[in-house]
Amino acid sequence: MDIWLPLKHWDLFATGVWTTLVLTFLSVGAGFFIALPCALAIWRKSPGWRLAAGYAYVFRGTPLLVQTYLIYYGLAQFDFVRESWAWSILREAWWCALIAFSLNSGAYATEILRGAFQTTPRGELEAAAALGFTPRQITWLILLPSALRRAAPQYMNEIVFMLHGSVVASVITIQDILGAGRTLNAKYYVAYEGFVTAALLYMAITFALVGLFRLIERRYMRHLLPAREEAAAQGAHLGAPTIVG
Amino acid sequence: MKNTIAAALAAFGLLTGAAGAADLRICVEGAYPPFSETTPSGELKGFDIDIAKALCDEMGKTCELVKTEWDGIIPALLERKCDAIIASMSITPERQKVIDFSDKYYNTPARFVARKGANIEFTPEGLKGKVVGVQRGTIHQDFMEGEFPGVELKLYGTQDEAYLDLAAGRVDALMADSVAIDDGFLKTEAGKDFEFVGPAYSVPKYHGEGAGIGVRKGDPMKDEWSKAIKRLRESGKYDEIMHKYFDYDIYGG
Known part of the structure; x- marks a missing residue:
């Protein structure tokens, strides 16, 4: 184990960390905007809800690696895909990964949000209706703030899973963290240096994310904290506007 | 409790197969046609595969072929997952810093x-x-x-x-x-x-100077492999295998 080897190629890993972070956050972000309408549709049984449920079912039922392969190598097999405008996007490994990851993350998020909608206390929604809130207001002012808070712990877990799942990008030529590790290993014919460095970087990012989530939870879920911690959290955020539900 | 552990170990031994049953384990790639490829039924075939089998016969040893990812193939040799690499690996100065090679068994540009x-x-x-x-x-x-x-x-x-x-x-x-x-x-x-x-x-x-058989540094088998390649060339067995795949000479000058 030569610890200088990864340090000598720090630029390789720096690019890798950047690629992994951008890919993970864009996928989770896009996934959220796919999931929100899907979850609402499924919860309300509005028209097309079966389509949304089918999407979530298919993308949760198949491995991310297979989805990525199908989009990257699979679609490229068809002449009509290669001759269409979509090829300018599908040509790029980066976009293929982003599309696959977003669809995958969106499917999991759909289930998380649907669960959160379903556990919304009926009283909250009935009270809002009794006070004359319009359906739109009920969705945006009552349902979402309440459901998103309840979904948050699971959703944050999904982000960590997406971060770890993003290693799949390295099999379609993207130089993410694992890709950088593999390149280092291949260059020096070693087994550990690249992988250990990659593992440490993923671990550092995960811990940073978990820390960030904890801060967010303290801010937006203060009402769920035990009394003592609540006092501490309030102390830490003295003067901050209160958005306690 | 002890029995459970023993049973578990025995089961594990069965699962991991007859490691150690063969005299030599050889790392091959299996995704590099026509030298090495995996048929739809999972069988290995190709020039490297045939050469590996012929060399083992020539030396009178039993060999087990271990399919290994290319970019992990040298580490696999160093970690003793196998005893030799027969995977169209070129003999280069960079690689010679880490492993030893037999004489070349083919050379193509x-x-x-x-x-x-x-x-x-x-x-x-x-x-x-x-x-x-x-x-x-x-x-x-x-x-x-x-x-x-x-x-x-x-x-x-x-x-x-x-x-x-x-x-x-x-x-x-x-x-x-x-x-x-x-x-x-x-x-x-x-x-x-x-x-x-x-x-x-x-x-x-x-x-480099062509593709050779990779072995761990200082492994005395290195010369055995070179001698076996020479014997294969002399007996005409090499040409027989070569012509199965190529209609021209790939051994090089």
């Missing part, structure tokens, strides 16, 4: 392949801004990085994946072994619109 009529000039200037695919951790990656510094390289885990992306048009050209390209791609249905371009490269600094 490297070439570019691109779509017919691509009209690219294959010089460092002409290729600037183009995308060239290579297999990760090969002499071709080193060659491209050393001689064509301005070219964007795409790194693939296997040569087969690189062919898929060339056919799809994601890369402008591939740099690889000429024989591998010819039989593994150009002569197949997928490769009919493609052709060799530019000269044949054989630069000792990058391409």
Whole structure:
């Protein structure tokens, strides 16, 4: 184990960390905007809800690696895909990964949000209706703030899973963290240096994310904290506007 | 409790198979036609595979072929997952820092392949801004990085994946072994619109002196392998295997 080897190629890993972070956050972000309408549709049984449920079912039922392969190598097999405008996007490994990851993350998020909608206390929604809130207001002012808070712990877990799942990008030529590790290993014919460095970087990012989530939870879920911690959290955020539900 | 552990260990032993039953374990790749490929039914075949089996027969040893990812194949040898590498591995100074090699068992030049009529000039200037695919951790990656510094390289885990992306048009050209390209791609249905371009490269600094059998540093088997290759050449068995795959000589001068 030569610890200088990864340090000598720090630029390789720096690019890798950047690629992994951008890919993970864009996928989770896009996934959220796919999931929100899907979850609402499924919860309300509005028209097309079966389509949304089918999407979530298919993308949760198949491995991310297979989805990525199908989009990257699979679609490229068809002449009509290669001759269409979509090829300018599908040509790029980066976009293929982003599309696959977003669809995958969106499917999991759909289930998380649907669960959160379903556990919304009926009283909250009935009270809002009794006070004359319009359906739109009920969705945006009552349902979402309440459901998103309840979904948050699971959703944050999904982000960590997406971060770890993003290693799949390295099999379609993207130089993410694992890709950088593999390149280092291949260059020096070693087994550990690249992988250990990659593992440490993923671990550092995960811990940073978990820390960030904890801060967010303290801010937006203060009402769920035990009394003592609540006092501490309030102390830490003295003067901050209160958005306690 | 002890019995449970013993039973579990026994079951594990069964699962991991007859490791140690064969005299030698040989790392092969299985995704590098026509030298080494995996048939749809999971069987290994190809020039490397046949040579490996013939060499083992020649030495009177039983061998077990271990399919290994290319970019982990040298570590696998060093970690004693296998005792030799027979995977079209070129004998290069860089690799010789880590492992030893037998004498070569074939030597073929490297070439570019691109779509017919691509009209690219294959010089460092002409290729600037183009995308060239290579297999990760090969002499071709080193060659491209050393001689064509301005070219964007795409790194693939296997040569087969690189062919898929060339056919799809994601890369402008591939740099690889000429024989591998010819039989593994150009002569197949997928490769009919493609052709060799530019000269044949054989630069000792990058391409080495041909493909040899990789063994751990100081392994006395190194000479055994070289002698076995020599005997195979003399007995005509080598030509027999070679002509099964190629209608020309790949041993080189």
